[in-house]
Amino acid sequence: MIHERGETFSNEQRIQADTETKRLASLVAAHIREDGTGESSIPGLYLNRYSRIEPSHYSYTMYWPTVGIVAQGKKTVKVGEEETEYGGSKVIVVPVAIPVRMQTVQASPTEPFLGVGVYLNPQKIAALIPRVFPDGLPKSKSYRAKYVLESQPELIAAISRLVACLDDRQDEGLLASLAMDEIFVRLLRSSIGVHVAETALAESSVRRIAEAIAWLQQHFAEPLKMADLAQRAHFSESSFRAQFKSVTSMSPLQYQKELRLQEARRLMLAGEYDATTACRLVGYISDAQFSRDYRRLFGSPPSRDIAKWKQIELSSGMQANANEASL
Template identity: 50%
Template sequence: MTIQSEDTLAALANGSTKDALVEETIRLANLISGQTPYDGTFSQRIPGLSVSRYSRVNEDYVKSFDMPSMIIVAQGAKTVTVRQEVYRFNQSQILMLPVALPIAMKVTHATYTEPYLSVKLVLDPHKIAEMALRVYPQGVPAATKWSAGYILSADLGMMNAATRLVQCLTHTGDAELLAPLVMDEILIRVLRSPIGSWMAELGFAGSEAHLVTKAIAWLRNHFSDPVKVAELAEMVHMSESTFRVHFKSMTSMSPLQYQKALRLHEARRLMVSESLDATTACYLVGYASPSQFSRDYSRFFGSPPKRDVVGLRPQVTADSNLPLE
C-alpha cells in the first residue's frame, strides 16, 4: 500500500480543480454560443443579463457608458480602459466595474472558430446592500483599495454559478424562478471575494464609497446642469478635498471630467438615435458653445460629430448601449 504525502495529495487536488474549472468554462462557452447566433451583444429575458459573441478583434477602442456590472469571460480576451487605467482580462477571468463609468473597450483575442464569448451582469446596488448584510453581519471590514475596476480570477464555484444562470435560459420557467436565486449566489460569491469589502461599502449608507455613488447618481441625472465641485461635495456632506480624492479613486477621473463624458455620450445618443444635428444636441446636453462642443467631441471620440455619427448609424441595433439609463 502506497501512502501519499500531503503535498502530493494537495497537488493532485489542485490539478483536479483546474481541470474541473476548464470543463466548466467550456460548458459556459457552449451555452453562450447557443444564445448568440451572430456577432453582437444580446440582452436576455433574465433582468440585467446579456451575452456577447465577437469573432474578430477590434482595431480601435469602442467607447460606451457602462452601468455597474461584471463581465465573465468564457473564451477569448478583451481590454477595457477607464481614462488611464487599463484592464486586460481573458478566459475564466472577471472584470468588475462597481460604478457607472464611461469606458473604452476592444476585443483582443477572437477568431471565427474560437470567438470571444462572455456573460455580463448589471449590478443592483440595493441587492448588493441586502446581500452584504448577510455576508458581513458583524460589519464590513475596511476596504484596502478603491479603483474604477477590478480583475478577478473566477473559481470553480463562480464559473459553475454563471453556467447555471445562462442554463436557466434553456428551460421553461427557470429564468423567472431559479435565475434570481443564482444571481443572489453570484453576488454573495463576489462579496466573499478579495474585493468583497469594497463592493459591500457601496451599499452601506454613510460610507464614503456610498456617498460618492450618490454624487455620481446626481451627475447622471443632471448632467446638463452647471455644477461646482464644492457644491457636489456639500451635497453629500464631504469636504471638497476628500470628495475629490475619493471620486477620482473610484472613477479614475475628476467630477467635471465625468460630467463632460456624460454630456458627450448623451449628445452622441441624441444625434444617432434621434437624428438631431450637432448644434441642437450640444445645447441640450449643457454646452453653451458649439465650437467648444465640437472640439471636446473630437478629442473624446476621435472624430468630429458629423463624421462620427455617419459612421455609427449603420451599426445601431436594439441592444445599443448608448442611452444613459
C-alpha cells in the first residue's frame, strides 16, 4: 500500500523548500544531460532525467530500497493496484525492493523531469539509529510499500549538498559520506523515521521480508514453496503472507509473477529470445498461462507488446537524430 504522510510546515518553510528544490533541479540538470536513469560517481546516488511525457504507457522496473525526490516535473508510480503521483518537493521512500510501474506525466524538452535517488544503506542507518533514538525505537504496527511525504527544506538541502559533491573529486571523497549521513539522519527524524530504521534492523519484520525478497529475486524461476519461504524469513506461513502483502502491496505469488514477467519482457526486448523460450526461462510451463499473465500486466500479448516497444524505440531514435541534425 502506498501511504502519504502529512508534515506541518509554515509558509516560510514552504518558501525555503521551493528555493531548495529549484537549486537541486539546477544541480541535477548540470550532471545528467541525456534522458534516462544513471548511476553517479558517488556510490548510492543516482540521477534521472526525462524530457517528454508518456501518456499511453508505463515503464516497468524495480524500485530498490531508496529515498527519491523530484526536483522538477511529476511522475506517477503504481504498485499493485495502487497509484500515486509525486512531484515538486515531495519525497518518496521505498523500504524494500518492489516491482513498479512508472509514468512521467509532467516533462518537456525545456523543463525536463529531474529526479534524485539515494539508496538506503542499512549499515549507515543502523549506526545512526542509537543516536537518533537513544531511548529505543518506537513500535510500528503498520507497514507500507511506499511512503510519500512533503520534504522538509533541510532534507532537500542535504540532498543538494550530496549532488553538489559531484562538482569536485575531493568533495566526493571527503564530504559525500557526510552528506549521505545527514540525509539518513533527517529521514530518521521525520514522520516515517521508524519505518526507515526498520530497513536496517535484522530483527524487524521489514528486514526479514527484505531477506525473503532477496531470495525470491535469485530464485524467481523456481516453484514457490510458501512454507519454506516463510520459514526462511522466520514467520509462520499465515503471518508471512500478511506481512509480505503489508510491506509490498502484493502477495508473494504476485511478486514472483511480476519478477518473472518483467524478466521475460527484458529478454524479448533485448532480442535474445522469443516468447516461448523466455516463458520457459522465467519458470512458466504453460504458454497460454504466460500469455494471459503477460497481457494482464502489460496490456497486450507478448508478440504485440514487444513489436510496439521496438517501434517506440525506433521512433525515439529517429526523433533524436532529427533533433541533432537541427542543432
